[in-house]
Amino acid sequence: MGAHSVRQLAIFLLSVAVLFGAYVMTFGMPAQVSQLVGGAPEAGGNAGANQAQAGRGPGGRGGRGGNRATSVVVETLEETSYALVLRTVGTASSARKSSVTMSETGEVVEVALEANALVESGDVLLRLDARTQRLSLDVAQAELDQARDTLARYKTLQSSGNLTVTNVNLSEAEVAVRLAEANVGMAELALEERTIVAPISGRLGLSDVHVGDLLSSGDVVVTIDDSSKLYAEFEVPERSIGLLEVGKKVSVGTPTYAGRIFEGQIVAFDSRLDGVTRSVTVKAEIDNSEGLLWSGMTFLVRMLEETDPLPSVPSTAITWDRSGAGFWVVTDGKATRRPVTIRYREGDRVWLDTDVEPGAQIVTEGASKLREGAAVSDLSAEQRANS
Structure with missing residues (x-):
């Protein structure tokens, strides 16, 4: 060999x-x-x-043909709550904001658009050249005065018995007065629109409008943000939509104020999931009465909810076979496998759906060695007895 x-x-x-x-x-x-x-x-x-x-x-342990019990570690099945925590990133926006847009065309003759200045609703922001509109108002007012004088004269003549003034003449004079009043109203509105005022209270943004500029209809003059309240807009994945509820509390933080938490609550969320991201857009209102937060900030959003008590065991208690997940229940020294559904997992512990009642004895270590109906002995109990 x-x-x-x-x-x-x-x-x-x-x-x-x-x-x-x-x-x-x-x-x-x-x-x-x-x-x-x-x-x-x-x-x-x-x-x-x-x-x-x-x-x-x-x-x-016994061999295949032995009668000795298999040594395992047994734990009592208990129910505990699971804390559902969602962490996501959102963007801040003002609860009330407005972009002041021109509705008229004209030359700027007066400006009050200091950046970051606080304004109240109705404050004048700028004025356009209004000479033409003032002349139009004067013409309309003069026509109204003339129409009223004519109507008054017709009424006086008719009341004195003058037959030259008929009811038709009187009616036409009344119509002329109403038309003249409408013309005055339109002229006043045209003159009023030459003055641009703040539509809301808030803080002005940057503006590059100056005296002498010629603005056209549709031009944006300035933005105004009322940041006493902010909206945090963020996405929630499909698996967490069960957390959504109007009025639910959220906590937000920002890198600008590291370690500080601002409280808010959900005020609205979309009615459908995004077809690409499989998430839903949520809007939460954040109190900003201190004025620390700015529109456009990045927010770190945190939502928390505790579930109802659920059966909870160490993850080592779970075994798998063709039917799915399960654990071993010890009754009168014999092991029986029962199916379970894993609801949540965190670290080395899992929360389950199962028909096994709390208080049952569950094998938490050594489960992989068991067969249906196998005799078991609790190693932890033996160690306690010997100590």
């Missing part, structure tokens, strides 16, 4: 020895091998003792 063949034989024998050693460590020494090694069993009680010894494996 060549050196190569001897090496192959040695490797084969070593592999067999390793596999046999692993089998013995896991399932114990087979009874037949034990009898060959230890000799024929003695009669009477010694034979039974030898059989028990042969069926005993490492760690006090």
Whole structure:
């Protein structure tokens, strides 16, 4: 036999020895091998003792044919609440904001647009050249005065018995007065629109409008932000939409004020999920009466909700087979596998849906060694008894 063949034989024998050693460590020494090694069993009680010894494996576990209980760690099934925490990023925007836009065309003759200045609703922001509009108002007013004088004269003549003024003449004079009044109203409105006022109270943004500029209809003059309240707009993923409720509290932070938390509440959320991101847009209102927060800031949003108490076990208690997840329940020293649905997982603990009642004894360590109906012994209980 060549050196190569001897090496192959040695490797084969070593592999067999390793596999046999692993089998013995896991399932114990087979009874037949034990009898060959230890000799024929003695009669009477010694034979039974030898059989028990042969069926005993490492760690006090029985082999496939042994009757000894499998040592496991058992824990009482308890119910605890799970804290659902959602963390996301949002953007701040003013609760009330306005872009002041021109509705008329004209030359700027007066400006009050200092950046970051606080203004009240109705404050004058700028004025346009209004000479034409004032002249139009004067013409309209003069026509109204003339129409009223004519109507008054007709009424006087008719009341004195003058037959030259008919009811038709009087009616036409009354219509002329109403038309003249409407013309005056339109002229006043045209003159009023030459003055641009703040539509809301708030803080002015930057503006590049100056005296002498010619503005056209549709030009944006300035923005105004009322930041006494801000909206934090953020996205919530589909898996967390159960947290959404109008009035629900949220906590927000910003890198500008690291470590400080601002409180708010949800005021609105979209009615459908985004088809691409599979998320829903949420808007929360944040009190900013101190004026610390600015529109456009990045917010770190946190939402928290505790569930109703749910059965909770260490993740080591969960085993898997073709039917799905499950754990082992110990009743009268016997193990029975029961199916479960994992609701939440955090660290080394899971929260479950199961029909097993709280207080049941659950195998938390050693579950992978069990078979249906296997006898078990609680290792932790034995250790407590020996201590």
